[in-house]
Amino acid sequence: MKIPVAKALFNSHSYPEYRKLVSDLLLEGKSTGNEQSEDLKHYSELNETRMNRLDKTMKITNENSLKLKNLNSEYIWLVISEGWCGDAAQLLPIINKMAIDSGKIELKIVMRDENDELMKLFLTNKKKSIPIVIVVEKETGSVLGSWGPRPKGATYLINDYKKEFGVIDETVKTNLQLWYLKDKGLSTQEEIINLMQNL
Incomplete structure (x- = not known):
């Protein structure tokens, strides 16, 4: 196991612990x-409301549930996140439900800013974009x-x-949230299951 991954796992949170951490900080x-x-506090508050809703409404399709149950090994999904991240708020409730549904995946969450070494191993176009799901085989730690x-x-x-407007502004952030709303987590389920089946 890579040292940054081992370190991150040691300091990771379960999904309920992560939710509590974000809520407790908001109270302060x-x-x-x-x-x-x-701004970051405002985004965290929005995300809190969003995640509360998604925890209640998000469904894993029967077909995807079956695929998750049929995985041939046990895994840890180590997710790099932050409470203010809009994408993480949309995706973590789905990822959590998928992990629970599978019976074979343990979900662990770490904060990006506290795990710089780990984040540097999983950059997107040289940027520290989150959330990132890292698939670790439980038995080998690979x-x-x-x-x-x-x-x-x-x-x-x-x-x-x-490309068209040269910026990421509030308009596109709203469009992105609407995209997530319409998609109902299906793209995320399919893409992650696809990855798991092709390991």
Whole structure:
């Protein structure tokens, strides 16, 4: 096992622990991460509401549930996240349900800013984009693959907007949230299951 992965696992949170950490910090008027600002706190509050809703409404399709149960090994999904990250708020509730549903996956979450060494191993276009799901085989501790920071459709949406307008602004952030709402977590389920089946 790579040392940064082992270190991160040692300091990781379960999904309920992660949710509690974000909530507790919000009560103190803070967000997770090294940087503190009104904007980041505001995004964390929005994400808290979003995740509460998704925890209740998010469903794994029967077909995907079956595929997860039929995985031939036991895994850890180590997810790099932060409470202020809009994509993480949309994706973690799905990833959590998938892990529970499988009976073969343990979900562990770590903070990006506290795990710089790990983050540097999983950059997206040289950027520290999150969330990133790192697939670790439980028995051997080997890193088998990774996924993230967002489903392909959402990535195209952001890239096309950036190409046309040259910025990531509130308009495209709203469009992205609407994309997630319409997609109902299906792209995420399919892309991650695809990765798991092709390991």
